[in-house]
Amino acid sequence: MIDLVELGRKAIEAAISEGAEQADVCVVLARVIAITVERGGIKLCDTTYDHGIGVRAYFKGGMGFASSQRLDLDSAIRAGVNAAKQAKQAQPDPDFVSLPEPKKAPFTLELCDKEIMEMEVERMVELTCEMIDAAKVSNDIIVNGGASCSYYRRAIINSLGVEVESEGTSINFSAFCIVKKGDDVGSYYEWDAGRRLKDVDPVRVGREAGEVCLKFLGAKKIETKPMTVVFNFLPASSIVSSALAAANAESIQRKRSFLMGKLGKKIAPEILTVYDDGTVNYGLRSSVYDGEGVPKRRICVIEKGVLKTYLHNSYTANKAKVENNACAVRGYGGPPGIGFSNVQISLGDWSLDEMIEETKEGIFIKAGWIGADPVTGSISTSIDFGFKIENGEIAYPIKGALIGGNILEMLANIDAISKEYREEPGNIFPAIRVKNVKIAGGK
């Protein structure tokens, strides 16, 4: 077994002897088994062995980065040397202060499932077939989709003494179901993801995708006008995630985020509180340390509608002279960026049924990604999986309609959050209702 930490140390030694003032390394080793489903059968099984090393070096604040997909000593040393050479060619950045000092996390996390570590492709095929069979709620349903599981080891090492190593597993199943009646097409997708086998339910995934695709037959065009929109769990999470993405402190410092100047200000009604929590056992995006080796934490990003913090890595936190809240994300192929981990949205006191019942005319967006432009906050996209609500009831599926607006307006117009939610390990996504949203229809 390769000693990832030792390999990382060698790369750092090489970078420092080449003249870098500081350096850090990310080494990753992963095995993935994946299955592709087409028309209810197994189209392909594959297995990949992906590994690599990425070295970041600093010289007077200028950054050099070099990566390789080889985990031998020569490649590690070469990456270290190249990163240092490039750092010296980069221009100095006086805003760079230092990479993080080592700090031991006050907690541990369970992120690995032995069943997935020892998973064989034959077992994955069996589970995938269970999903396919469940999706066939009617004979004419076309079932596409797939499944995958992976096991990885990762080490983060820096020249100040940070040395952290972790391992984890993940598994997911997805089904995309299509039904055709002449030119009329209904489709729907569902997925499940987790770090443990027991956290995913392939049968539920198949059944849900199969049953709901039938409900999208007979879609109609609608009129253009402002309406109330009920965002189901995943579309609601996409809007909140867009806000979290814009809370990236680098975007704020570079003056390219619609959340610039909003710290401490109200950006949503009191019913909305949002946490970014990387410390949940078996959470999908949990880790003990972030991509720079700093202990993760639970961050309250929006508290009762007020933006409480931006998401930082060591560079942005030092530049802003605030505490680093450990949001560096990283693979071996590039320098660390900033990102959120598990998203937990506060639950409301409405049932999803009540939210629809109390909507005289509106749209229920069942699925799909409704995201905002990270700079302007503008939202302008199609409603791909939506239903018309008439007199408090789901009336019919819609087609050819677009939703337009600005995320800050939409957040401000949230008037209800559901008590039901979709739980993806570590994440909590309730449904959200927004008043007065501009809908463009093709009728």
Added chain:
Amino acid sequence: MREVLDKYVAKYRPEFMDLRVFRRLSFSVMIQDGKADRILSRELWGACARALIDGAWGFSAINGTSREDFERILSEAARMAKASSKRLTERGVITKIEPVVDDVELPVKMRPEDIAIEDKVNELLKIEEEMRKYDPRIVNTVLSYNDSIDEEIVVNSLGTEVRQRITRTRIGAFVVTREAEVLQRASEVEAGTQGYEVVKRFIEENMHLKACERAVKLLSAEKPPAGKFTVVLDPSVVGLLVHEAFGHNSEADHVLSGESILSDKLGKEVASPLVTIIDDSTVEGAYGSYKYDSEGTPGRKRVIVENGVLKGFLHSLETAAKLNMEPNGSARADTHLWRPIVRMSNTYIAPGDWKFDEMIEDIKEGIYCKASRWGYVFTEKGQFTCNVDESYMIRNGEIREMLRNVSFGGLTLETLKRVDAVGRDFVLADKGICGKGGQGMFVGGGGPHIRIREVVVGGRR
């Protein structure tokens, strides 16, 4: 590679087996707010194998190229094929094309690796400075430069042995402007299967300043109206539309998986008679060009729609066999870690005979969309969305006020049948990375200006 492959072909007696080695060396510089403070180099290097045994497919990939690595992935691919055979609804097949043996490099004028990092940085710093000084309302500027050299070797059991080297260069300018509470952004990109000449052209054409000009003008642009409008699209938006609305539906893997609205439309009218759609991987220097695909099949010019009638699909060796059509070299893979899937190359609408002025002169109220940004499609329903950087209202035959952040969408077949004017100009203006099934791929697109009636525009007023 041949020797190892032959050994495993003898061992497993597959219908088909291939071994592919991929290496990419890339270099990037990022200049932000006046500083070239990030210089990056990356190496991707590994191999993958596919096996088709008793009608079942297996694939395996590894970041390594030793004989031991080859042996490991070839036997893993065979094992994966056996696992696939447990639930086979349709046997995999492959077109047995004439084997190709070749060693090629796409032509490059100025090799990026021959230009010193210092020279690249200095040239880029100069134009980034011009961007920052363009207007005081500019609050953030990013100039990103990237060059890469890909080398791909494909060896298969049909006898094909192809080595291909492709250099790509890309430069992009991104600008953010701010006035009071309003933030706007704009970008310009130049890219191709070319060398450093891409940067020279970007500078010559002042594309960095075009991004600045647009980002400043957008500050005082109006919110778009919502509803149905006649739209006129510029070549970059035509490239985006034809890629999203039509191109993905013409990928034969979507046709076979039931995810295309075109599966039963071959030989039928699918667009206005004014519309001819081509996908061409042989355009010299274009971002989506190549000589051989990742199965070692030669790429070519493919007519998808001719005068409104569907003529063909884009194929891999497998989709061509299943549909009993000729392979046309459209199977491409994003590095060695992914299997080849059917992809577009450079997709465009062929020019017609309208002048731009004629197109807009009889529009009472419409929208002129320029500068593509992003798009996507759900192929099974043929429902697409396109988002553009810069748009204008057209009133009584004249281009009027500027609009910000316009998206338009609709149903593919309905929309393409409403094309009622196709311009005589032509530019392959759209250059980007297309995502499909988790894989990214270099593509190009474009065409002339076109006009479409009754398109749904998503607006805010």
